[in-house]
Amino acid sequence: MLRCLRRIRPPCGPRAASGSSAAPPAPLPLSYMVFDGPALQPPLVFLHGLLGSKGNFRAIARALVQRSGRKVLTVDARNHGESPHSPVMSYEAMSLDVQRLLRQLHLPKCVLVGHSMGGKTAMTLALQQPDLVERLVSVDISPTESVTVTDFQAYIAAMRRVSIPARIPRSTARRLAEDQLSPVVQVSAVRQFLLTNLVESEGRYTWRVNLEAISHHLAKIMGFPVFHAPYPGPTLFLAGSDSPYISSEDYPEIERLFPEAEIQYIPGAGHWVHADKSQEFITAICNFLLVP
Structure with missing residues (x-):
């Protein structure tokens, strides 16, 4: 068990x-x-x-x-x-x-x-x-x-640009986020992976990852x-x-x-x-x- x-x-x-x-x-x-x-x-x-x-x-x-x-x-x-x-x-x-x-x-x-x-x-x-x-x-x-083999810098920039209205159904919020990511993140499986970070708190949608810290230190992470x-x-x-x-x-x-x-x-x-x-x-x- x-x-x-x-x-x-x-x-x-x-x-x-x-x-x-x-x-x-x-x-x-x-x-x-x-x-x-x-x-x-x-x-x-x-x-x-x-x-x-x-x-x-x-x-x-x-x-x-x-x-x-x-x-x-x-x-x-x-x-x-x-x-x-x-x-x-x-x-x-x-x-x-x-x-x-x-x-x-x-x-x-x-x-x-x-x-x-x-x-x-x-x-x-x-x-x-x-x-x-x-x-x-x-x-x-x-x-x-x-650095030369990754697209994460573009992914993070796209995630930071996502804007979702407050107090809408989660399914709608997820669809809006995916629509906004799709011009940059063109592979559906990668979009679904990134969307696992979308969370709702008190009616507002945000990313649970600390995009600011990650973006600031991305060169170090790479x-x-x-x-x-x-x-x-x-x-x-x-x-x-x-x-x-x-x-x-x-x-x-x-x-x-x-x-x-x-x-x-x-x-x-x-x-x-x-x-x-x-x-x-x-x-x-x-x-x-x-x-x-």
């Missing part, structure tokens, strides 16, 4: 990114969901991508509990979902947030699985605190700059901190064959920072690998966990 428990809560410290002398940002209490499993091995912790939320991995989490027996957590990053907003948005800050959550839940080790922005957060945490990470999975992202010491544990870079986010140009930096890495491409999948090819994604994770 699977149990999905939802909590929002707030104790926590790193092997810092090279060249960083500023005081580390204060970690935030993250919102998360727990999918219980009977196995005693370290749990899987899923970190979503930019403009996503912990709900993106709900079906994947349930399937992985059934296949692996391991407990699975899905987590909202700062400025996303039900987690707190902050003007600070960096991989060092998001890594500290997750470290705080792991210590709060008394988890000495975990398997980190991060998609896109969540993948860079997971890599940062593994490079800062390798003892906390049993294994690492980076989904369709490398430890390099992503980049990656500088590290010298590698993460020595087993690592899987799981990419979509139809996505440009991990290319052969990234291989040297992947090998430098993650010497035990393997790189796998799922045929027919784009950037949202887990949504495009969910069964193949689940099987790849289970194979990496050595699940029989």
Whole structure:
């Protein structure tokens, strides 16, 4: 019997990114969901991508509990979902947030699985605190700059321009928002993904993601901190064959920072690998966990 428990809560410290002398940002209490499993091995912790939320991995989490027996957590990053907003948005800050959550839940080790922005957060945490990470999975992202392969700057600008009248039915508000997004966000599945962030409060519609902070720090989010010491544990870079986010140009930096890495491409999948090819994604994770 699977149990999905939802909590929002707030104790926590790193092997810092090279060249960083500023005081580390204060970690935030993250919102998360727990999918219980009977196995005693370290749990899987899923970190979503930019403009996503912990709900993106709900079906994947349930399937992985059934296949692996391991407990699975899905987590909202700062400025996303039900987690707190902050003007600070960096991989060092998001890594500290997750470290705080792991210590709060008394988890000495975990398997980190991060998609896109969540993948860079997971890599940062593994490079800062390798003892906390049993294994690492980076989904369709490398430890390099992503500016040239992303449309998120245009998506965020389009979301910030959306204007919806107050006190109208949610279905009407969603349709109006989609109509306003469609000239820029032409793929329907991507529009539906962005619209998961549309929420209503006291009759007014707004975006639950902190678009101002994300927009202000977008260049930092598209980049990656500088590290010298590698993460020595087993690592899987799981990419979509139809996505440009991990290319052969990234291989040297992947090998430098993650010497035990393997790189796998799922045929027919784009950037949202887990949504495009969910069964193949689940099987790849289970194979990496050595699940029989």
